[in-house]
Structures are given as structure tokens and as C-alpha cells.
Amino acid sequence: MVHAGVKFGVPLAVGTICMCLGVALVFVLDNVVHSMVNTQMTISNSSATYDTWQDPSIPVYMQFFVYDIINPYEVKHGKELPFVVQKGPYTYKEHRPKFDINFNENGTVSYRQNVTYVFDRSMSSGWDNETLTMINIPLITVSNLARYLPDLLQTLIEALEKVSGAELFMKRTVNEVLWGYDDEMLKFIMNITGNLLIKSAKFGLFMGRNGTDDGIYNIYTGSDKLNIIDKWKGEPSLSWWNDDYANMINGTDGSLSPPYSDRSKPAYIFSSDICRSVFVMFEKEVEVKGITVNHFVSNAYLLGNVTFNPDNGGFCTPKNNCPPGGLLNASACQQGAPIFYSLPHFLYADKDVILPCMNPNKEEHQTFLDSDYVTGISMRIAKRLQINVHLTRHKAISDLSEINEVYYPVLWINETYTIDDASATKYKHSVLTPLYVTRIMPWIVFGIGCLIVIITLILLIRNRRRGYQTPLHGNSIQENHDKEPILGGATA
Known part of the structure; x- marks a missing residue:
């Protein structure tokens, strides 16, 4: 019985852990993605969006x-x-290139845009x-x-x-x-x-x-207010x-x-x-x-x-x-x-x-x-x-x-x-594909856990059924009892 408990208990535990981990990852990875997007979607000299923002190629x-x-x-x-x-x-x-770009201490950037x-x-x-x-x-x-x-x-x-x-x-x-x-x-x-x-x-x-250009723009650079205009021509x-x-x-x-x-x-x-x-x-x-x-x-x-x-x-x-x-x-x-x-x-x-x-x-x-x-x-x-x-x-x-x-x-x-097509393809590879992976991964882990639990339960049920179906051959049990000596094996 100890051997059977270990045999089926371990995979059941692993499957349950995978299921719980999958559910947890749904929330954890979603927060991770939000954090990564908020980090990347800012306007700064080093951000991924800066070059496109400063001089749009499309x-x-x-x-x-x-x-x-x-x-x-x-x-x-x-x-x-x-x-x-x-x-x-x-x-x-x-x-539409931007020029006279100046980053300000209040989380904004000012610029002009020549059209x-x-x-x-x-x-x-x-x-x-x-x-x-x-x-x-x-x-x-x-x-x-x-x-x-x-x-x-x-x-x-x-x-x-x-x-x-x-x-x-x-x-x-x-x-x-x-x-x-x-x-x-x-x-x-x-x-x-x-x-x-x-x-x-x-x-x-x-x-x-x-x-x-049509005047100086002052916009917010952080992801929470990204590109929202603070002032135009110095006025709010x-x-x-x-x-x-x-x-x-x-x-x-x-x-x-x-x-x-x-x-x-x-x-x-x-x-x-x-x-x-x-x-x-x-x-x-x-x-x-x-x-x-x-x-x-x-x-x-x-x-x-x-x-x-x-x-x-x-x-x-x-x-x-x-x-x-x-x-x-x-x-x-x-x-x-x-x-x-x-x-x-x-x-x-x-x-x-x-x-x-x-x-x-x-x-x-x-x-x-x-x-x-x-x-x-x-x-x-x-x-x-x-x-x-x-x-x-x-x-x-x-x-x-x-x-x-x-x-x-x-x-x-x-x-x-x-x-354009090139930018759309780049966007799919750099944003949509990772986003798809992070969204589907928790459910893959959850699904693997479910599969392990289901298979283990099926094997456990089959094993118990085999234990209840031991074959009986005629009156062999009774015959053995008849052949056993009475009173500790004494005979007449």
C-alpha cells in the first residue's frame, strides 16, 4: 500500500501544482506584461519609441x-x-520631423514639428x-x-x-x-x-x-499620460x-x-x-x-x-x-x-x-x-x-x-x-507574439496539470479494480483447510 500511495500520490501532487501554477501565472504574467509595456511605451532618448516619435518614417x-x-x-x-x-x-x-526637443523636469518634453x-x-x-x-x-x-x-x-x-x-x-x-x-x-x-x-x-x-511648424508643443512622456498635450505655444x-x-x-x-x-x-x-x-x-x-x-x-x-x-x-x-x-x-x-x-x-x-x-x-x-x-x-x-x-x-x-x-x-x-507592412510585421513579432505566448503559457501549464491529474486518476481507478478481481479456482481454499492438521498438526 505504501508503494501504491507513492506511485499515484506524486503525479497527483505534480498535476495539482501545475494547475495552481497555471492559474497564478494568468495574473502574474498579465502584470508583468503591463509593467513591460509601461516601461517601453515612454518618450525618452533611450526608449524604443523615440526614433519613430522624433522622425516618423511611415x-x-x-x-x-x-x-x-x-x-x-x-x-x-x-x-x-x-x-x-x-x-x-x-x-x-x-x-513631420520634430526639432528643438527639450526634456523637462516635470515629466514633459517640448518640441516643434516641421511639416x-x-x-x-x-x-x-x-x-x-x-x-x-x-x-x-x-x-x-x-x-x-x-x-x-x-x-x-x-x-x-x-x-x-x-x-x-x-x-x-x-x-x-x-x-x-x-x-x-x-x-x-x-x-x-x-x-x-x-x-x-x-x-x-x-x-x-x-x-x-x-x-x-504650428508652434511649441509640451507633452507628457510617461506611459500613464503618454503624448497628452500639457501646453501649446506656452499656454495650457x-x-x-x-x-x-x-x-x-x-x-x-x-x-x-x-x-x-x-x-x-x-x-x-x-x-x-x-x-x-x-x-x-x-x-x-x-x-x-x-x-x-x-x-x-x-x-x-x-x-x-x-x-x-x-x-x-x-x-x-x-x-x-x-x-x-x-x-x-x-x-x-x-x-x-x-x-x-x-x-x-x-x-x-x-x-x-x-x-x-x-x-x-x-x-x-x-x-x-x-x-x-x-x-x-x-x-x-x-x-x-x-x-x-x-x-x-x-x-x-x-x-x-x-x-x-x-x-x-x-x-x-x-x-x-x-x-506599413514592415512596421506591422515588426509589431507582430515584438509585441503580439510575446503577448500571445504570455497569454497562452498559463493555460498550457494548467492544461498539463489537468492532464496529469486525469491520467493518474484513471490509472488509480484501474489499479483498484484489478485488486478486487483476484481469480478463485474451484474449492481450493476449502481444500487447503481440509488438508491442514488439527491441533497443531497432530495425526491419529
């Missing part, structure tokens, strides 16, 4: 879709709503010197500023517009509208008023943004809007987030392009290059009217003068130009804003962010934004004296980033 593409108007005469005279045709994309490859745009013909529908008929934004901007001037100055501005030959609609190349051109009307005005009314005789929607908040909430600088730049972020909460991104922070909400899990990621999207709540989203009251400029749902009045941060931002084709905007020629749909026009839950690395991004001009009737300006009020779409952008 290209970012900026696509411009420009609207060409078909019925300028009818719109000018208030006969029809604008009918525009989308042209493009006109694609530019971005390069350059290079036209990519292979990803474009045509050359960016294509001529289109577009709205004259300088004329509308000056006319908008003139509304608040005395009648005499309004008359002077109208005369300057006539002398310069400015008209509501103009022929310009895509390149000019994007990166800038000399405007004759602005020249005339500057010759008379100097810098009093306007600051430059050139105009371009993205003028001055190619080969430049903005000054364009009407309350503290609207002026908050929230979140990251979208390229990197803290590891293990709670996907039930909004992911905030600060964009200097639109002068505010925005948010995206988790929708579902998707795959990017074979990597399962969290898919965050913009929704109707982001730019909803104040009835639908009361938080947007702070973005109403002037105060309490709120635009329809789906629009952001950015004139406060665009030098008084009546620029309104929306999602492309007025996605999620109020119905009376959407022109009949627009075709909004989520797949093409929704902003989204695909982020890895473990590391916080963004695997795919699409920032989509439409630039619109608010046209309103102005009796003192002949070109605007008959026009109907409308939010006129100028162009929309699609700024995209997708992890």
Missing part, C-alpha cells in the same frame, strides 16, 4: 478634394443654390495646376469686415473691389488656392489702409503652412472661445495614446488646424494589417447644435450666436474670415445646411482613429474636414447684394496614415 498623406462650381451666375443673382462638382484628390506626401508637403502625382487625379471656378474668399472676407465699418468706408471698399476687378467667383489653380497667390484687391486695400484692415496682400487657405488653454470647456486643450495629437486606455471613454485629439480639441468614440474592433485594433469614429454629437450638445455653446461666436448643427464657426481664429468647418459633404449637419449636390456618407467622410489597445500606437488614422464659407447678402457690396444665405463648400481634406 508617410502621412494629405488629399484635397476641391469643389468646382457649375452655376456661378445663378448663385450670384440669388436664382439657385450652388451646384458644385468635386475634383481630386490632389495628394501631397507629408514629412512639409510634396505633391504626389501618382496618388492624384491630375496636376495641382488645374484651373477651377471657385469662390473669392478674400472678397467675402473683406466684405464681412466692412459690415462693421462706417458707411463711408464701406463705399470705399466697394470702389476698391471694383477697381481691382474682384468678382464673387474666380478662376484659380488648385495650387494657388491652397498655397497662396497675390490678390489684386488686397493689394489695393493695403496701398490705402496699410495693415489696418488686412495683414497681407497674398491669400491661400494653407498659405504659410508648408515647411513650417486656448483663448478663442467663450468658456473654459471650449478653450481646453485635451488629448494627444492622435499619433500615440497612453497604453491600456479605457475605450469606453472618448479619445480626445487636439487639432490646431481647427483651433480646438475634438473627440472620437469607440465603435467596434477592426483589423489593420492583421492587427486587431479599436476603431474610434467622429459622430453627430461632436458638432451638434446646442440643443443636441449643450457643451458646444462655448464655441458659438459671437457669444450666443450659434451656427446650425454640423458646423463650427472658426472666424475667431481665422482673422475674421467667415470660415466654417464641417465634416465632408456636411455629414451629420442639419438638413437645411446640406446642398442638393452633396452626398454625405460615413465610409468616405467620417473621421476615425484605429488604435492598439495594448501600446496605444495608432495603426490607421483619417482626419477629414471640410472648409466652407458663409455667404450672406450685403447691400453695400454689389456682388453680394442679391445672393442667398448659404454655407458654401470650398474643399475638403482627407489626411491619412496607415502603418
Whole structure:
């Protein structure tokens, strides 16, 4: 019996220990992985992410879709709503190296990021010197500023517009509208008023943004607040809007987030392009290059009217003068130009804003962010934004004296980033494979323990059954008793 106890007791003990060890490893290895990720996902001169953070090798593409108007005469005279045709994309490859990098004692790093745009013909529908008929934004901007001037100055501005030959609609190349051109009307005005009314005789929607940076960023470097913006241009908040909430600088730049972020909460991104922070909400899990990621999207709540989203009251400029749902009045941060931002084709905007020629749909026009839950690395991004001009009737300006009020779409952008094949493969080998091993190893150990216990129990049961089944041969026992001597073996 002692031999049998040792024979079956040892493997039972080993199997039980393996089972307990497997369960314990589930929690131990999970904490180890968390600790390793938090150690690696920091921004420092020696961290694994530093080189990629400082000078991203994966290209970012900026696509411009420009609207060409078909019925300028009818719109000018208030006969029809604008009918525009989308042209493009006109694609530019971005390069975004960081410079003037300084690590600070409070766990932050400050830097500037130089952004350059290079036209990519292979990803474009045509050359960016294509001529289109577009709205004259300088004329509308000056006319908008003139509304608040005395009648005499309004008359002077109208005369300057006539002398310069400015008209509501103009022929310009895509390149000019994007990166800038000399405007004759602005020249005339500057010759008379100097810098009093306007600051430059050139105009371009993205003028001055190619080969430049948008200011000093100060971000956190530790994994718990990784890449979260602390300050921009030396300030912890903005000054364009009407309350503290609207002026908050929230979140990251979208390229990197803290590891293990709670996907039930909004992911905030600060964009200097639109002068505010925005948010995206988790929708579902998707795959990017074979990597399962969290898919965050913009929704109707982001730019909803104040009835639908009361938080947007702070973005109403002037105060309490709120635009329809789906629009952001950015004139406060665009030098008084009546620029309104929306999602492309007025996605999620109020119905009376959407022109009949627009075709909004989520797949093409929704902003989204695909982020890895473990590391916080963004695997795919699409920032989509439409630039619109608010046209309103102005009796003192002949070109605007008959026009109907409308939010006129100028162009929309699609700024995209997708992890490349080489980086995705590297990520799988360095993160996913070790993570898979650490997750499956405890269950392998637990399974081996279960198997040992099960096999041992089966063998033990079989052994006991054999002990109860010793064969009996006729009356051999009785016969042996008959042959035994009685009284110690005495015989007669």
C-alpha cells in the first residue's frame, strides 16, 4: 500500500501544482506584461519609441478634394443654390520631423514639428495646376469686415473691389488656392489702409503652412499620460472661445495614446488646424494589417447644435450666436474670415445646411482613429474636414447684394496614415507574439496539470479494480483447510 500511495500520490501532487501554477501565472504574467509595456511605451532618448516619435518614417498623406462650381451666375443673382462638382484628390506626401526637443523636469518634453508637403502625382487625379471656378474668399472676407465699418468706408471698399476687378467667383489653380497667390484687391486695400484692415496682400487657405511648424508643443512622456498635450505655444488653454470647456486643450495629437486606455471613454485629439480639441468614440474592433485594433469614429454629437450638445455653446461666436448643427464657426481664429468647418459633404449637419449636390456618407467622410489597445500606437488614422464659407447678402457690396444665405463648400481634406507592412510585421513579432505566448503559457501549464491529474486518476481507478478481481479456482481454499492438521498438526 505504501508503494501504491507513492506511485499515484506524486503525479497527483505534480498535476495539482501545475494547475495552481497555471492559474497564478494568468495574473502574474498579465502584470508583468503591463509593467513591460509601461516601461517601453515612454518618450525618452533611450526608449524604443523615440526614433519613430522624433522622425516618423511611415508617410502621412494629405488629399484635397476641391469643389468646382457649375452655376456661378445663378448663385450670384440669388436664382439657385450652388451646384458644385468635386475634383481630386490632389495628394501631397507629408514629412513631420520634430526639432528643438527639450526634456523637462516635470515629466514633459517640448518640441516643434516641421511639416512639409510634396505633391504626389501618382496618388492624384491630375496636376495641382488645374484651373477651377471657385469662390473669392478674400472678397467675402473683406466684405464681412466692412459690415462693421462706417458707411463711408464701406463705399470705399466697394470702389476698391471694383477697381481691382474682384468678382464673387474666380478662376484659380488648385495650387494657388491652397498655397497662396497675390490678390489684386488686397493689394489695393493695403496701398490705402496699410495693415489696418488686412495683414497681407497674398491669400491661400494653407498659405504659410508648408515647411513650417504650428508652434511649441509640451507633452507628457510617461506611459500613464503618454503624448497628452500639457501646453501649446506656452499656454495650457486656448483663448478663442467663450468658456473654459471650449478653450481646453485635451488629448494627444492622435499619433500615440497612453497604453491600456479605457475605450469606453472618448479619445480626445487636439487639432490646431481647427483651433480646438475634438473627440472620437469607440465603435467596434477592426483589423489593420492583421492587427486587431479599436476603431474610434467622429459622430453627430461632436458638432451638434446646442440643443443636441449643450457643451458646444462655448464655441458659438459671437457669444450666443450659434451656427446650425454640423458646423463650427472658426472666424475667431481665422482673422475674421467667415470660415466654417464641417465634416465632408456636411455629414451629420442639419438638413437645411446640406446642398442638393452633396452626398454625405460615413465610409468616405467620417473621421476615425484605429488604435492598439495594448501600446496605444495608432495603426490607421483619417482626419477629414471640410472648409466652407458663409455667404450672406450685403447691400453695400454689389456682388453680394442679391445672393442667398448659404454655407458654401470650398474643399475638403482627407489626411491619412496607415502603418506599413514592415512596421506591422515588426509589431507582430515584438509585441503580439510575446503577448500571445504570455497569454497562452498559463493555460498550457494548467492544461498539463489537468492532464496529469486525469491520467493518474484513471490509472488509480484501474489499479483498484484489478485488486478486487483476484481469480478463485474451484474449492481450493476449502481444500487447503481440509488438508491442514488439527491441533497443531497432530495425526491419529
